[in-house]
Amino acid sequence: MEASSSSLWSSVNSGIVLSLLAVVWTMLWQGLQGLQLQHFLGRHSRRLSRRLAAALDPYLTVTVAEYDGGRMRRSDAYKEAQAYLQRATREAGGGVRHLKAEPDRDPDRLVLSMDDNEEVADEFRGATVWWLAYTAQPREDAGGASYFWGRAARAERRFYRLCFLERDRDLILGEYLPHVRREGRAVMVKNRQRKLFTNISGDSWDSDGSWSHVVFEHPKTFATLAMDPAKKKEVMDDLDAFRKGKEYYARVGKAWKRGYLLYGPPGTGKSTMIAAMANYLDYDVYDIELTSVRTNTDLRKLFIETTSKSIIVIEDIDCSLDLTGKRKKKKQQQAAEGDGAESSGKDGGDKKDGAEKDKEEEKEGKSASKVTLSGVLNFIDGLWSACGGERIIVFTTNHVEKLDPALIRRGRMDKHIEMSYCCFESFRFLARVYLGVDAHPLFDAVAALLREADMTPADVAENLTPKGPGEDADSCLAALVEALHKAKEKKALAKKAKEEAKNKATGKAKKEAAADEADDDDE
Ligand SMILES: Nc1ncnc2c1ncn2[C@@H]1O[C@H](COP(=O)(O)OP(=O)(O)OP(=O)(O)O)[C@@H](O)[C@H]1O
Numbered sequence: 001m002e003a004s005s006s007s008l009w010s011s012v013n014s015g016i017v018l019s020l021l022a023v024v025w026t027m028l029w030q031g032l033q034g035l036q037l038q039h040f041l042g043r044h045s046r047r048l049s050r051r052l053a054a055a056l057d058p059y060l061t062v063t064v065a066e067y068d069g070g071r072m073r074r075s076d077a078y079k080e081a082q083a084y085l086q087r088a089t090r091e092a093g094g095g096v097r098h099l100k101a102e103p104d105r106d107p108d109r110l111v112l113s114m115d116d117n118e119e120v121a122d123e124f125r126g127a128t129v130w131w132l133a134y135t136a137q138p139r140e141d142a143g144g145a146s147y148f149w150g151r152a153a154r155a156e157r158r159f160y161r162l163c164f165l166e167r168d169r170d171l172i173l174g175e176y177l178p179h180v181r182r183e184g185r186a187v188m189v190k191n192r193q194r195k196l197f198t199n200i201s202g203d204s205w206d207s208d209g210s211w212s213h214v215v216f217e218h219p220k221t222f223a224t225l226a227m228d229p230a231k232k233k234e235v236m237d238d239l240d241a242f243r244k245g246k247e248y249y250a251r252v253g254k255a256w257k258r259g260y261l262l263y264g265p266p267g268t269g270k271s272t273m274i275a276a277m278a279n280y281l282d283y284d285v286y287d288i289e290l291t292s293v294r295t296n297t298d299l300r301k302l303f304i305e306t307t308s309k310s311i312i313v314i315e316d317i318d319c320s321l322d323l324t325g326k327r328k329k330k331k332q333q334q335a336a337e338g339d340g341a342e343s344s345g346k347d348g349g350d351k352k353d354g355a356e357k358d359k360e361e362e363k364e365g366k367s368a369s370k371v372t373l374s375g376v377l378n379f380i381d382g383l384w385s386a387c388g389g390e391r392i393i394v395f396t397t398n399h400v401e402k403l404d405p406a407l408i409r410r411g412r413m414d415k416h417i418e419m420s421y422c423c424f425e426s427f428r429f430l431a432r433v434y435l436g437v438d439a440h441p442l443f444d445a446v447a448a449l450l451r452e453a454d455m456t457p458a459d460v461a462e463n464l465t466p467k468g469p470g471e472d473a474d475s476c477l478a479a480l481v482e483a484l485h486k487a488k489e490k491k492a493l494a495k496k497a498k499e500e501a502k503n504k505a506t507g508k509a510k511k512e513a514a515a516d517e518a519d520d521d522d523e
């Protein structure tokens with residue numbers, strides 16, 4: 001009994017001593033703050049003060065991990081805390097000595113955040129909290145982790161640790177943390193720079209299936225995209241409906257995503273249309289080079305790492321699917337037809353000498369991607385595709401007829417948009433944009449020629465671009481008319497050659513049939 005009362009007495013005593021010390025410490029701390037001494041003592045004083053505070057009044061910690069629990073996506077809470085702390089770091093002024101700098105929206109400025117092992121203090125309604133940034137090395141057993149789940153384990157893991165006094169528990173957990181997330185989101189929106197992501201790193205086959213990015217600054221908008229006006233409006237309305245369609249998609253039980261298939265000859269503006277879409281919606285762009293994705297699992301991983309409000313693009317899907325086999329065939333076919341360089345210019349650079357080419361092909365064979373059609377179908381509308389929302393998937397192709405119908409059926413590619421050769425409407429649009437003219441005596445000639453010749457908007461735009469100081473609308477339009485005449489002749493020649501080849505083929509087939517018949521008769 002006595003023993004218990006004395007232990008009670010001693011615990012009461014020690015409680016009083018601790019409380020007294022806490023009061024003294026708080027006064028000391030406030031005094032230090034008042035005298036601005038803390039500023040001079042810098043981060044060491046902060047650390048010391050936190051430790052002292054902890055000794056007197058136990059403090060609690062909350063850790064925010066960049067990738068937690070083997071998750072595949074960066075945690076939103078981490079990103080928000082990071083954004084919030086950028087502001088807190090700036091306000092802490094000289095208190096934080098080691099800073100990390102990243103480019104800002106404003107090209108002359110840098111966004112500063114605290115570096116590893118730095119600590120910054122923050123005040124919230126009279127309570128002081130401390131944020132510490134630190135990085136943990138990869139786990140030793142990470143090599144054995146499955147490829148799919150192990151990325152977070154293999155990479156350096158970054159954390160923020162929030163420390164606060166126990167007496168502030170309710171305030172911090174109930175109000176401060178939601179405040180940090182809200183403010184962090186606001187900072188992210190303010191600093192948001194649109195990004196263009198690619199899955200190809202320096203050596204594409206060394207890439208660990210993750211994204212690298214640059215700031216997306218494409219100047220093309222719908223206002224400068226030449227296209228049949230009705231068709232353009234239809235696309236823009238469709239995008240608007242998608243953007244505002246969160247409730248609709250939830251109501252009908254569909255994942256909030258939409259597939260667009262852009263098809264048409266090279267130079268008709270498919271890639272340009274993607275840039276215009278991204279600028280219109282203010283979305284990020286993820287450009288997937290499918291031939292650099294090793295497996296279906298990697299493809300899924302890439303997809304999961306995309307954020308919402310993004311356009312996921314697979315260009316030239318006919319060249320990347322079923323994979324390098326078809327791609328090689330296409331290259332050989334183009335080389336045989338001799339149209340590779342003319343078609344888009346992008347194959348024009350492929351002219352390499354034999355040995356180099358052989359080496360490249362050998363490498364290509366070794367590193368053949370194992371992504372299958374079913375992998376891509378899963379990527380578009382499998383279970384995983386519903387992760388996150390507000391994503392647009394765009395495929396482009398020059399040969400829509402070669403695509404597997406399963407790939408482009410509605411529901412996967414919801415909207416098929418044909419990008420065709422330049423029509424008169426598109427020409428007028430380009431003339432207005434490039435030359436600032438709405439009418440000209442040569443317009444009629446151009447209109448007549450465009451009906452007979454196939455010219456892409458890219459070629460029309462090129463002809464309408466003044467090449468020197470002496471060039472004006474007259475000379476540009478005259479050059480266009482001349483180019484259209486040539487294109488018309490070329491088309492007529494190509495048609496004739498095609499007909500001849502067809503006749504030859506039918507003649508040969510007839511001859512063979514006749515020979516077969518004669519053989520049968522002989523027998
Ligand atoms: N409809 C268009 N309106 C305005 N400019 C265009 C249009 N189409 C093409 N261009 C211009 O032509 C160039 C090539 O266009 P783009 O790369 O979009 O063609 P593409 O259809 O993607 O070709 P490919 O099939 O070879 O990838 C661009 O620089 C763009 O400025």
Ligand SMILES: [Mg+2]
Nearest residue numbers: 270271272315
């Ligand atoms: Mg393109």
